[in-house]
Amino acid sequence: MIRTTSSLRNGLARAIVRGSARTNIVRSIVIRCLHRKHQQRIQHHSALRFIWTPWQQQVRLYADYPDHIKVPLPALSPTMETGTIISWQKKEGDKLNEGDLLAEIETDKATMAFETPEEGYLAKILVPAGTKNVPIGKLVCIIVSDEPSIAAFKDFKDDAAAAAPPPVAPPPAAPIPSVPPQSSAALSAAPTPAKVPSIPAPSGDRIYASPLARRLAAEKGLNLQSLKGTGLYGSITSKDLESAVVAGAVQPGIAAVGAPGGIDIPVSNIRAVIAKRLLESKQTIPHYYLSVDIKMDAALAMREQFNKLLEKDKIKLSVNDIIIKGMAMACKKVPEGNSAWLGNVIRQYxxxxxxxxxxxxxxxxxxxxxxxxxxxxVQISKDVKALAAKAREGKLQPHEFQGGTITLSNLGMFGIKNFSAIINPPQSIILAVGTTEARLVPAKNDKGFTTAQYMSVTASCDHRTVDGAIGAQWLAAFKDLMENPTTMLL
Structure with a gap:
């Protein structure tokens, strides 16, 4: 019995020793393989002239940080490619509720509100206010779920973007095909706005203010340049205007830079898109123009009558409201005018x-x-006033200015008699409206003449979709509706 127990004990000891030896051998082999692979990696990076140790020390993996949400710059309009962060409405460490206003971003169309995508705390702002031409998808801030995690992102940097090799710049000739050869002088001057450096925070050469502050300053004649902002990064808010001293009206949002013989005004995203679309329109759309004079006596009489009836409701119709209705009804009579060139098809709305x-x-x-x-x-008048107010405050949503089937441009209030407008692609017609003026008209009476109110209009048409005869029919229908406005009710 004693011998059997001793044999079992010795066998167990030998098994343990063999297992330990086998484990040590396997561990040794694995360590050697890893060491060899590590040495090869160092040699490979050395051959590529990368310094291994500093890179290894600088890069901090995302896994080393607490749970967080990376917030990229979103596309706030269908044509937006880059944006300018006007101001941050929250500062680092602030509590965020879903739907809170996080930042104001200038897109290619307007200044848009960027709402908080998730609840939590704003841990780190990576793109400061005032930074221009921020590409879509660029990491702009970090949000964490709990307050103690904020401290971990104090020195956070977007290492992923920094470590990536810089993309090869495309040849400068790529965007030029639509420009005719004879415009070489204009092309040489075109890159001038790009020379204006982007700035990480407000400085003396540009005024930073919220859209509301800009509007109030323009209405009250306040000089924004003389004010000191208390908002994020020194931006001017509506509260800063309360103690402001009237110092003459200024044009808000424009930063002028001194230059020999004049000033250089930076090109905003909106202005850049306007320039691009209008150039494209004039170069690619075969415009032709049709003008006609419209007798406005009946329309003005109807407007005066309606305004008296609506005086109790504090509604005042404008000539522009009647013109919009006349354009819409003319499109129903001549639907070819309410169309768009889409390349392979002509869409009739x-x-x-x-x-x-x-x-x-x-x-x-x-x-x-x-x-x-x-x-x-009446409804047209209400809607137009609301849309115009939102447009001037920079609060239009993308769906409120993207699209449309026909365009109206009215400069009559500035005393312009007639002009030709540029088509708003892919639409087919834009109507340019001049002022209404009194004219002498021959008549069979004692004086031999009478007076009448006439308005000059010019329709710019796309010859690809609207032939000359169709354009003339559309303009004739519009003229008939304006001279007999009650027929709009039929």
Missing amino acids: NNVDVSVAVSTDSGLITPILFGADTKGI
Whole structure:
């Protein structure tokens, strides 16, 4: 019995020793393989002239940080490629609720509100206010779920973007095919705005203010340049205007840089897109122009009558409201005018969505009055006023200015008699409206003449979709509706 126990004990000991030896051998082999692979990696990086140790010390893996959400710059409009962060409405460490206003971003169309995508805390702002031409998808900030995690991101940097090799710049001739050869002088001057350096924070050469502050300053005649902002990164808010001293009206949002013989004004995203689209329109769309004078006595009389009836409701119709209705009804009579060139097809729209050109401090924008053919003049008036106010405040949503089937541009209030407008692609017609003026008309009476109110209009048409005869029919229908405005009710 004793001998059997001793034999079992010795066998167990030998098994343990063999297992340990086998484990040590395997471990030794694995370590040697890893060491050899490590040496090869160092030699490989050395051959590529990379320094291994400093790179290894600088890069901190995302796994080393607490759970967090990386927030990239979103596309706030269908044509947006880059954006300018005007201001951050939250600062690092602030509590974020879903839907809170996080930042104001200037897109290619307007200044848009960027809402908080997730609840949590703003741990790190990676792109400071004032940074221009931030590409879509660029990491702009970090959000964490709990407050103690904020400290871990104090020195956080977007190492992933920094470590990536810089992309090869495309040849400068790539975007030029649409420009004719004779425009070489203009091309040499085109890159000038790009020389204006982007700045990480507000400085003396540009005024940073919220859209509301800009509008209030323009209305009250306040000089934004003389104010000191208390908002994020020194941006001016509406509260800063309360103690401001009136020092003469200024044009908000424009930074002028001194230059020999003049000033250089940086090109905003909106202005750059306007330039691009108008150049494309004039170069690629075969414009032709049709002008006609319209007798406005009946339309003005109807407007005066309606305004008296609506005086209790504090509604005042404008000539522009009647013109919009007339354009919409003309499109129903001549539907070829309510079309768009889409390359392989010509799309003829069922509804008439009138884009109305509105001038803002940032540039021209065309908010859309949807379904103008189905709305009364009172509703048109309300909608146009609301859209114009939102456009000047930079609060239009993308769907409110992207699209439209026909455009109205009215410069009559500035005393312009007539002009020709540039088509808003891919639409087929834009109507340019001049002022209404009194004219002498021959008549069979004692004086031999009478007076009448006439308005000059010019329709710019796309010859690819609207032939000359069709354009003339559309303009004749519009003229008939304006001279007999009650027929719009039929």
